[in-house]
Amino acid sequence: MSKKAIVLQTTLELITKQGIGATSLSQIIKESGVANGTVYHHFKNKEEIITELYLMLTQDFGTVVMRNIPEDDIKKQFTVMWLNLFYYFVNNPLAFIFSEQIARSPEIPQSLKDKAREYYHDIEEYFKRGVKEKVFKAYNTLVMEELFFGNVVSLVKIHENEQIKLQEKHINQAIEISWRGFLKDKTII
Secondary structure, three states, X not given: OOHHHHHHHHHHHHHHHHOOOOOOHHHHHHHHOOOHHHHHHHOOOHXXXXXXXXXXXXXXXXXXXXXXXXXXXXXXXXXXXXXXXXXHHHHOHHHHHHHHHHOOOOOOOHHHHHHHHHHHHHHHHHHHHHHHOOOEOOOOHHHHHHHHHHHHHHHHHHHHHOOOOOOXXXXXXXXXXXXXXXXXXXXOO
């Protein structure tokens, strides 16, 4: 792992444990074990580290969701997108905590959040296509994306809190409930 990657990983670990405000650059340097000069070679300050981490993880989320989706079946695409995000979060708990606690934090400037939206372009296009093809209700696509994301997050939280031992049938039920919430005509399943 490169020194820059070590700094980013250390920052992710620290801010998911204690928040952005409670994490200092000196703590990042100390915990990472990377020399001051090397850290400053890559980043001017803590804000630059947070910015790069935020953009990196946002890009990762957008890429993961759209990975290996089938070309022609909108419901199968929805299912694959849903499972991609669910298993990404289950297998990457720090990314999950980051998405829940840090990415939505007021400490992340709105301009950075706006810049990161480009990584969700394919997801947005998917929902626009569903509306255009009259499969989905004509809702605002940002609202649709957030509700899709929120459905996945809810099941990840159940998994993390072990409220029930999730089985494949529970995951499939959650996907079906989510899918039906977007449908324009409830007879399309």
